[in-house]
Amino acid sequence: MIDxxxxxxxxxxxxxxxxxxxxxxxxxxxxxILLTVYLKFARTLLRKKEVDSLKFRAAYEALLIxxxxxxxxxxxxxxxxxRIIDExxxxxxxxxKRKVIISVLYKLMNQVSGEVTDAVKILFKESxxxxxxxxxxxxxxxxxxxxxxxxxxxxxxESVQDEIKKHLTHPLREVRKEAHFYFVNLFHxxxxxxxxxxxTPLSExxxxxxxxxxxxxxNQEICDIKPWLKSSNDTVILFALKLAKVYNQxxxxxxxxxxxxxxxxxxxIQVIEVLTHLYGIEAKxxxxxNFTELSLEExxxxxxxxxxLVVPDDEPFVEKHLFHKDFEIxxxxxxxxxxINIDKYMGLSELPLHEKSPAMLKLxxxx
Amino acid sequence: MDTSTIxxxxxxxxxxxxxxxxxxxxxxxxLSIISGKETIDYLKRNSFVNYKDILSxxxxxxxxxIAPAYNESLNIVENVRSLLSNxxxxxxxxxxxxxxxxxxxxxxxxxxxxxxxDYVINEKLKTQPLRAGxxxxxxxxxxxxxxxxxxxxxxADALNMGLNISxxxxxxxxxxxxxxxxxxxxxxxxxxxxxxxTKVIATGGVIRIANSCVIRGGKLIDVNLPKNxxxxxxxxxxxxxxxxxxxxxSRLNGLLVISGAFGIFDKEIAxxxxxxxxxxxxxxxxxxxxxxxxxxxxxxxxxxxxxxDPLCWTEAPDTYKIFISQRNRWTRGTIETLKKHRKIGFxxxxxxxxxxxxxxxxxxxxxxxxxxxxxxxxxxxxxxxxEVKWEYALSFLFLAYLFSVLFSIVAIYSEELTFHQYKKKxxxxxxxxxxxxxxxxxxxxxxxxxxxxxxxxxFNKKIKWGQMERRGLSSVET
Numbered sequence: 001m002i003d004x005x006x007x008x009x010x011x012x013x014x015x016x017x018x019x020x021x022x023x024x025x026x027x028x029x030x031x032x033i034l035l036t037v038y039l040k041f042a043r044t045l046l047r048k049k050e051v052d053s054l055k056f057r058a059a060y061e062a063l064l065i066x067x068x069x070x071x072x073x074x075x076x077x078x079x080x081x082x083r084i085i086d087e088x089x090x091x092x093x094x095x096x097k098r099k100v101i102i103s104v105l106y107k108l109m110n111q112v113s114g115e116v117t118d119a120v121k122i123l124f125k126e127s128x129x130x131x132x133x134x135x136x137x138x139x140x141x142x143x144x145x146x147x148x149x150x151x152x153x154x155x156x157x158e159s160v161q162d163e164i165k166k167h168l169t170h171p172l173r174e175v176r177k178e179a180h181f182y183f184v185n186l187f188h189x190x191x192x193x194x195x196x197x198x199x200t201p202l203s204e205x206x207x208x209x210x211x212x213x214x215x216x217x218x219n220q221e222i223c224d225i226k227p228w229l230k231s232s233n234d235t236v237i238l239f240a241l242k243l244a245k246v247y248n249q250x251x252x253x254x255x256x257x258x259x260x261x262x263x264x265x266x267x268x269i270q271v272i273e274v275l276t277h278l279y280g281i282e283a284k285x286x287x288x289x290n291f292t293e294l295s296l297e298e299x300x301x302x303x304x305x306x307x308x309l310v311v312p313d314d315e316p317f318v319e320k321h322l323f324h325k326d327f328e329i330x331x332x333x334x335x336x337x338x339x340i341n342i343d344k345y346m347g348l349s350e351l352p353l354h355e356k357s358p359a360m361l362k363l364x365x366x367x
Numbered sequence: 368m369d370t371s372t373i374x375x376x377x378x379x380x381x382x383x384x385x386x387x388x389x390x391x392x393x394x395x396x397x398l399s400i401i402s403g404k405e406t407i408d409y410l411k412r413n414s415f416v417n418y419k420d421i422l423s424x425x426x427x428x429x430x431x432x433i434a435p436a437y438n439e440s441l442n443i444v445e446n447v448r449s450l451l452s453n454x455x456x457x458x459x460x461x462x463x464x465x466x467x468x469x470x471x472x473x474x475x476x477x478x479x480x481x482x483x484x485d486y487v488i489n490e491k492l493k494t495q496p497l498r499a500g501x502x503x504x505x506x507x508x509x510x511x512x513x514x515x516x517x518x519x520x521x522x523a524d525a526l527n528m529g530l531n532i533s534x535x536x537x538x539x540x541x542x543x544x545x546x547x548x549x550x551x552x553x554x555x556x557x558x559x560x561x562x563x564x565t566k567v568i569a570t571g572g573v574i575r576i577a578n579s580c581v582i583r584g585g586k587l588i589d590v591n592l593p594k595n596x597x598x599x600x601x602x603x604x605x606x607x608x609x610x611x612x613x614x615x616x617s618r619l620n621g622l623l624v625i626s627g628a629f630g631i632f633d634k635e636i637a638x639x640x641x642x643x644x645x646x647x648x649x650x651x652x653x654x655x656x657x658x659x660x661x662x663x664x665x666x667x668x669x670x671x672x673x674x675x676d677p678l679c680w681t682e683a684p685d686t687y688k689i690f691i692s693q694r695n696r697w698t699r700g701t702i703e704t705l706k707k708h709r710k711i712g713f714x715x716x717x718x719x720x721x722x723x724x725x726x727x728x729x730x731x732x733x734x735x736x737x738x739x740x741x742x743x744x745x746x747x748x749x750x751x752x753x754e755v756k757w758e759y760a761l762s763f764l765f766l767a768y769l770f771s772v773l774f775s776i777v778a779i780y781s782e783e784l785t786f787h788q789y790k791k792k793x794x795x796x797x798x799x800x801x802x803x804x805x806x807x808x809x810x811x812x813x814x815x816x817x818x819x820x821x822x823x824x825x826f827n828k829k830i831k832w833g834q835m836e837r838r839g840l841s842s843v844e845t
Contacts, residue, residue, distance in 0.1 A: 014758065021762035028769040035776050036799050039783065043795045046787060143411035150415045174412060205560035208427055212420035235563065242426060327489045362487045 049096070056100040063087070064104055064123075068112060071119050081119065088127045098132060105129075106154050117156070124155045137163060142172045149178040153185045161186070168194050177206050184213050189223040195236050196227060202235040211242055222247045229255040234264050241267070245274045253280055260286060265295055272301040281309050288317055296326055303332040310336050315344075322348075323357045330359035377754070384742050388763075391731055392770055395611075399777055402614035406785055409614075409675060418553045421560075422454055428536050428560065429457040430552055430631065433529030434543035435522050436462055440469040444478040446543050449585025451511060455552035459511045461529045462543065464498075466519025472499060475514050480506040486513075492527040492642035495520035501532075522627070523643035523650040530642050533634060542628045544682060546577055546587055551678035555631045558672035568658050569632045570672040571625030573609040575788065576602045577680035587680055590788045592797060597690060600809035601683045603801050607778040610675060610785070617673035621724035623659075625671065627651030629679035636661070647707070649700015656708050663717045677786050691816040698736070698820025705733050736817035768806060775802035 011019065063084060070080040077085075092098045109120045124130055129151075136148025137160075149167060152160050167179040180202075183191030192210075202210075228240035229252060237259070244252050259271045260283060275283045287294065287302045294302065303321075306314060318340070321333045338345040348360055356364070421427050432450055436443055443462075450460045464472050475481060486501035499516035517528055526540050537559065541547065551572070559567045579593035593599055616622045627650065640661045643650045655671060662669035684690040705712070705728065712729060714721040749755045779798050782788065789798065 018758055018762050021759075021766045025762070025766045025769055028766070028773050032769065032773055032776060035773075035780065036796075039776070039779065039795050039799060042780075042783060046783070047790070047792075050790075143414060147415050174415075178415065201563040203561045203563050204428075205421065205557060208424050208560070209417065209420045211426055212424045246426070327491075331487060331489070359487070362490075 052096070053100055056097055057104060060091075060097075060101050060104045061108075064101075064108055067123060068108060068116055068119060071116065077119060077122055081123075085123055085126045088123070092128050092132070098129070101127075102129065102151065109155065121155055121157065124157065129155075130157065130160075133157075134160065134163070137167070142170075142175050145170075146172075146174045146178045149175070149182055153178065153182040156186055158186055168198075169200070173200075173203070176200065177203075180206065181209065181213065184210050188214060188217050188219065189221070192223065195231070195239070198233055198236060201233070202239055204238075207235070207239045207242060210239070211246060214243075215246065220247070222249070225249060226252055226255050229259060234267060237262070237264075237267055238270060241270045241274050245277050248278065250278055253278065253282065256280060257282060257286065265297070269297050269301050272298060272305055276301075276305040276308055279309060280305075284309060284314075291317075299324075300326070300328055300332070303329055303336070307332060307336055307339075310340055312340050315340055319344075322360075327358055327362075330357045331362075334359055334363065380745065384738075384745070387738055388767065391735070392767075394727065394731060395774055398615040399611045399774070401618050402611045403781070405614050405618040406610070406675060406781065410785060416557075418550060421553045421556070422550075423456055425456060427455070427457050427553075428556065429459070429534075430455065430537045430539055430556060431529065431533035431535045431634075432458060432460045432539045432541060432547075432552075433526055433533065434460065434462050434541050435465050435525030435529070436467060436471055436543040437465045437519070437522075437525075438467045438469045438471065439543055440467070440471045440474055442544060443471045444474055445585060446545075447475065447479070447512065449546055450541075450543075451509065452549060452585050453547060453552055454549040455556075457535075458539075458552055459513065459535070461532050462512070462514045463525040463528050463532075464514060464516045465521070465525040466495070466498060466517065472502075472514070472516050476502065479504045479509045479512055479514075481512075481514055486532075488528075488531050490531055491638050492531055494524050494528045494531065521645055523645040523647070526650070527642040527645070530634060530638055536634060537631055538634045538637065539629070539631045540627070541630075541679070542681060545574075545628050546582060546585070546680040547629065548587060548678045548680075551629075552631075554674055554676055554678060555629075558670070558674070559631070559633070562670060562672075565668045565670045566636075566662070567633070567670050567672050568636050568662060569625055569630055569655060570674060571613070571622065571630045572674045572678045573613075573676065574605060574626045574628045575677045575680045576605060576683045578683055578685060580680065591791070592789055592794050593685075595685050596801075596804070596808055597687060598683050598685050599797070599801050600805045601690075603775055603778065603798065603805055604809060605683075606782050607775060610781040611774075611778050613673055614675055616724070617671075619719065619723065620670055621719060621727075622671040622673060623656055623724050623728050624652040625655050625673075626679075628681050632658075644707075647700060647703040648696045649704050652700055653704040653707065656704050656711070659720055660708060660711060660717070663711075663720055675785070677788055687812055691812060691819065694813055694816030695820040695823060698817045699824045701728070701733055702821065702824050705729055736814050737821065739814055740818055771806050771810075772802045775805060 011022065014022075067081055067084040070078055070084075072078045088101065092101060105120060105124065109117060112120070133148045133151040136144050136151070139145050139148065145167070149164055152164065161183075164179050164182045167175050168183075170176045170179065180194060183194060185191070222243065225240045225243050228236050229244070231237050231240070241256075241259075243249065244256070253275075256271050256275055256278075257280075259267060262268055262271070272283065272287070274280075283305065287298075287305070291299065291302065306318070310318070315337070318333050318336045321329055322337065324330050324333065334345065334348070337348075348356075349364065351360070353361070432453075434446075434450060439446065447460065447462060462475065464475070481502040482505050483500050484503045488497075488501075495518040497516065498518050502514040502516070504510065504512050513532065515528055515532060517525070520528075529540070530538060537556065539552065539555065555570050555572055558570050576593075576598060577587070578595070578598045579591040580587060581589035581591065592602070613622060630651070632654075636658055637654065640654070640657045642654070644653045644657070647653050659669070659671065684693055705725070708725075711717045711721045712725045717725070746755070746760070776799060779795070779802070783795070789795070
């Protein structure tokens with residue numbers, strides 16, 4: 001038997017540091033025991049949640065498929081659909097069930113088109129899901145707000161656009177981004193009007209996502225991107241450049257030419273790449289004339305352009321740069337020379353070793 | 368020396384050891400709180416991210432996966448298949464066969480229908496020369512694959528060859544035997560594309576242990592807790608290090624290391640700083656420190672990001688011999704890097720990098736095993752001299768033990784409430800039990816390996832990488 005009296009006496013007589021150590025040990029021991037017990041509970045709960053989620057998913061999937069395919073041509077929604085909505089109404093009150101319903105509904109939404117999509121939207125509104133999404137957008141927590149906007153985007157609910165518009169300039173990027181995606185998803189190119197006024201940067205990630213969203217639509221008639229190419233926001237210009245490339249915007253060549261002297265180097269490089277893609281032959285002389293003032297990256301990009309748009313007249317310029325200090329440019333110059341004057345290119349192999357550029361030496365060794 | 372002087376010296380030593388232990392424990396508590404906050408933020412930020420668009424977009428940036436291989440014949444074909452099965456659209460794979468003495472190259476040529484091609488390499492970084500040359504597949508299904516066969520120069524040299532070969536803006540440097548999940552690249556590239564006001568120079572990922580996991584066709588099918596106690600203990604150790612330690616350092620923008628097993632780099636910066644250092648055995652840590660140092664010296668705003676999702680799974684040593692050899696190398700790598708960049712330490716010119724990350728690493732990583740060993744020796748001397756105050760010794764030893772158990776349990780919680788990879792019944796209890804055992808079955812060997820590492824660093828310069836025997840991930844398939 002443990003003599004508690006003795007333990008208490010020992011503790012009472014111990015110095016402060018030892019007392020502190022034992023008290024802390026006791027606290028840690030209790031914490032370990034409690035956390036171990038709770039871990040068991042938490043893991044069981046997680047497993048149960050997963051099983052429930054799968055069960056709900058299977059049940060709702062069947063119900064929602066029935067909903068989607070029980071429409072008739074007489075009314076907007078059939079009696080059976082009304083019944084299913086009524087059946088779902090009490091279910092959406094439960095947070096976990098609501099989550100599953102939204103997820104299943106969205107999956108089905110992606111698999112259908114036309115009128116059936118409208119039926120899904122009706123279900124989203126009539127079942128009360130719309131109210132929860134609206135509540136989310138009004139939440140003080142930014143991630144809840146962003147999720148709410150995301151739900152409206154996924155179910156293409158146009159009626160809340162005024163509410164979402166408020167978030168286009170939200171100080172937090174995640175919320176702002178969701179609002180941008182909402183407008184692009186629902187209104188396509190017309191939804192891009194926020195680019196006219198946006199002051200905050202659009203990340204590369206956001207730009208790629210918006211382009212992907214835009215490319216999904218059947219109507220690929222693009223709006224006027226010229227104002228965005230003149231934007232004071234560099235990221236808007238970069239996005240407009242991507243649009244120019246993807247949608248082959250030959251009509252913006254003048255604006256692109258102006259951008260060749262933009263203060264942002266990254267923009268200048270992108271412009272050269274877009275001009276290469278759009279066969280912007282006009283850029284060649286301008287860049288040739290300023291070649292020595294260009295940064296190395298711009299020079300490499302220009303040689304990329306030259307590779308595609310070279311004509312025999314460019315030979316002296318190319319020849320001049322066979323011994324450029326940068327290996328990549330040397331290599332590109334050799335490649336271009338080969339395409340316009342094979343004899344001269346072959347003649348280079350006659351050069352003595354010490355007169356050859358590193359790229360020529362490498363090519364000799366490789367071959 | 369009279370008795371009172373000895374007493375004063377002893378007292379000072381007591382306070383030094385106590386102060387060190389107190390500082391270490393406090394730093395762990397602070398780091399776990401910060402990591403908790405960062406993890407919650409990360410999960411919130413990613414709870415509504417659509418990765419699909421980035422995955423399929425031709426506009427997404429291109430990435431080169433560089434995987435050095437040395438005598439990996441056993442699993443090379445399967446491992447390459449796994450690398451080729453990534454879902455990201457814009458990527459290629461460069462396998463650098465670093466002078467393997469086995470039939471790795473022949474196996475790759477046969478399995479992937481490779482043929483030799485003329486390829487001009489822009490040698491921005493000096494490396495060992497090519498041996499058999501550069502190979503590409505005749506089969507369009509493997510068009511993303513390139514195999515470079517070069518003379519042996521070590522892992523860093525092979526990675527530098529990959530950096531020279533890559534034509535893409537980003538490079539993912541990985542161990543060829545690692546299993547990369549299909550969505551790994553789009554998750555890892557996100558910080559580079561998302562952060563607009565700061566240059567992201569590198570992103571590191573969590574490394575998980577794949578021993579006993581079921582892997583089929585290069586894909587992770589089922590996660591199991593291995594039976595081997597050493598491997599189990601390493602799982603717990605990795606959870607602590609990656610989910611509590613690195614997550615917090617990521618928040619503080621103070622990461623000094625990205626695991627060599629998997630990390631993505633901005634190629635331009637990696638090349639500008641001179642690529643991987645071939646003279647160190649800790650090339651993964653060294654390059655990060657050098658890249659950070661370069662950015663600090665350039666006065667540019669930068670960030671080393673970190674993704675906590677379990678994206679990369681690797682094989683951990685399952686024998687003490689190999690484990691000690693691995694940790695010995697890690698210790699030497701740390702010493703070499705900290706010594707090489709000692710200018711940074713406590714230097715206000717380098718901001719929090721010099722005043723926080725470096726000193727922390729020096730005091731609580733580099734010096735920890737030495738201080739611990741000195742402490743043990745000191746304790747033995749006190750025992751011999753009968754100077755031990757047992758009531759103090761026992762109470763604080765017990766307290767330290769309980770703290771280490773609790774810290775491991777916090778790491779288990781961090782895993783359970785976030786990524787929940789060990790789902791099977793009974794695993795939770797096993798992990799808790801492991802928390803209690805780990806200080807006895809793993810820690811002494813880590814300490815021993817670290818001391819050996821110190822000894823080898825100063826007195827046995829010939830030793831380089833040490834032994835690493837692979838059982839192979841696919842062999843654990845059941």
